Amino acid sequence: MKNFSITGIYTDLYQLTMAQVYFLTGKSHLHCCFDYFFRKLPFEGGYAVFAGLENVIDLLQELHFSKDDIDYLKDIGLKREFADSLEHFRFRGTIYAVKEGEIVFPNEPILRVEGNILEAQIIETMLLNILNFQSLIATKAARMKSVAGTKTLIDFGLRRAQGTGGYHATRAAIIGGFDSTSNVKAACDFGIPCVGTMAHSFVQSYDQELSAFRDFAANRPEHCVLLVDTYDTLRSGIPNAITVAGEMKARGHRLQGIRLDSGDLSYLSKHARKMLDDAGLHDVKITVSNQLDEWVIKSLQDQHAPIDIFGVGTSLVTAPPDAALDGVYKLAYADGKPRIKLSENLKKITLPDKKQIYRTYLKDEHHFDADVICLQDEKAPSVMHHPFEPDKSLSLTGRKQEPLLHLVMQNGKRGNTPIPLKDIARYTQKRLRMLPEEHKRFHYPHTYKVGISEQLRHERDELKRLHKP
Numbered sequence: 001m002k003n004f005s006i007t008g009i010y011t012d013l014y015q016l017t018m019a020q021v022y023f024l025t026g027k028s029h030l031h032c033c034f035d036y037f038f039r040k041l042p043f044e045g046g047y048a049v050f051a052g053l054e055n056v057i058d059l060l061q062e063l064h065f066s067k068d069d070i071d072y073l074k075d076i077g078l079k080r081e082f083a084d085s086l087e088h089f090r091f092r093g094t095i096y097a098v099k100e101g102e103i104v105f106p107n108e109p110i111l112r113v114e115g116n117i118l119e120a121q122i123i124e125t126m127l128l129n130i131l132n133f134q135s136l137i138a139t140k141a142a143r144m145k146s147v148a149g150t151k152t153l154i155d156f157g158l159r160r161a162q163g164t165g166g167y168h169a170t171r172a173a174i175i176g177g178f179d180s181t182s183n184v185k186a187a188c189d190f191g192i193p194c195v196g197t198m199a200h201s202f203v204q205s206y207d208q209e210l211s212a213f214r215d216f217a218a219n220r221p222e223h224c225v226l227l228v229d230t231y232d233t234l235r236s237g238i239p240n241a242i243t244v245a246g247e248m249k250a251r252g253h254r255l256q257g258i259r260l261d262s263g264d265l266s267y268l269s270k271h272a273r274k275m276l277d278d279a280g281l282h283d284v285k286i287t288v289s290n291q292l293d294e295w296v297i298k299s300l301q302d303q304h305a306p307i308d309i310f311g312v313g314t315s316l317v318t319a320p321p322d323a324a325l326d327g328v329y330k331l332a333y334a335d336g337k338p339r340i341k342l343s344e345n346l347k348k349i350t351l352p353d354k355k356q357i358y359r360t361y362l363k364d365e366h367h368f369d370a371d372v373i374c375l376q377d378e379k380a381p382s383v384m385h386h387p388f389e390p391d392k393s394l395s396l397t398g399r400k401q402e403p404l405l406h407l408v409m410q411n412g413k414r415g416n417t418p419i420p421l422k423d424i425a426r427y428t429q430k431r432l433r434m435l436p437e438e439h440k441r442f443h444y445p446h447t448y449k450v451g452i453s454e455q456l457r458h459e460r461d462e463l464k465r466l467h468k469p
Ligand SMILES: Nc1ncnc2c1ncn2[C@@H]1O[C@H](COP(=O)(O)OP(=O)(O)OP(=O)(O)O)[C@@H](O)[C@H]1O
Pocket: 261, 262, 263, 264, 265, 266, 267, 289, 290, 291, 292, 296, 299, 300, 303
């Protein structure tokens, strides 16, 4: 897998300023652990899809500071002694994480970085930047996939994305369930099927729509999808497409499809299907696009629109109404001791120490309905407590449980062979099938239970007492 060329300065200045203090005060080797977790599910949904892990591992393996980076850091005021030491910086930490593509929930320590405080601090911004964005987009994509079912989803988002974010958005879309992309660079780098139709400008540049279709078909007869809504979809676009399909057939080719990009997509697709079928073109596929999102796709499905392919841009890559996943990176352990961050807001008090997450299955053992966070070395807990409401608990006795955190990087080296994107995407769909339906509905999904073990609760409450003035 390839990545943008990213070096150690892909971070916030304060990470380096703190690292400088650790370096100059001889604390660089302090061992610590940071947890990555988020607090709020996006889209008022019932789950999130964890994405970006493989990119993080790849980047951490390569992470270094170039000579130019070091000169720049000196220019902006970092001390020469510290800046020069970065020439030898390499990430040598250890990472535990849930599998990429896993279904995850608020407050779960989805990923843990263990290392010296200098390296663990410097990587925070890059790690959050990648995981928050890709997890957000993978979750949005999964919502679209959940309503598109077996129909094809294409990412058309690059032009609408927040700058180069469109690159990783494509990767995340595939994890969430998209099939292909129009984004050539992402397709090339990540091994994703690369597809495309035609733009209105192509049709407009000809005096006749039919001539445009003919030239396009002649030039790419194996992959020809004609955009039929430039002038009049039913009276011009589709009849012209049918004419060209006939001509292609006579030359031993097949028109792959048509694309509708405006108007009532249900009404037009029904008429288009009938016109194509009446012409014997049963295998010509109908693609639609135009400001689609999960709600429009669901509505079109409910209207039984005979659409084969949905092309989605803006809503996929910008993920409205949530511009970001609120994932954070918090210190949980340092210098041999568990650490806590207190807050007036109970929900913002962090969970101390090195932890594990156990996923708990229903009796059928094919569906999961609760996760419990515990201390790393605990066996699967038999009871879980509500993290903030002391009276609420749930017995887990006799239930199948599965640890979610796995070693993915040890002392700076990848712990496994890279996982192909296709396999990650397959894993996401498999896990989504194991999540009960009530957590997947769009309106007021049932809240998935995430609790803490007795021992973790005890440790957290002791630390709270210790630090409360
Ligand atoms: N049958 C349908 N059911 C639900 N939503 C639809 C349907 N048809 C189209 N839409 C969606 O409605 C939104 C607006 O469509 P609208 O017809 O106003 O725009 P338009 O066709 O692009 O207009 P214009 O002709 O100016 O290009 C789009 O998000 C589109 O995907």
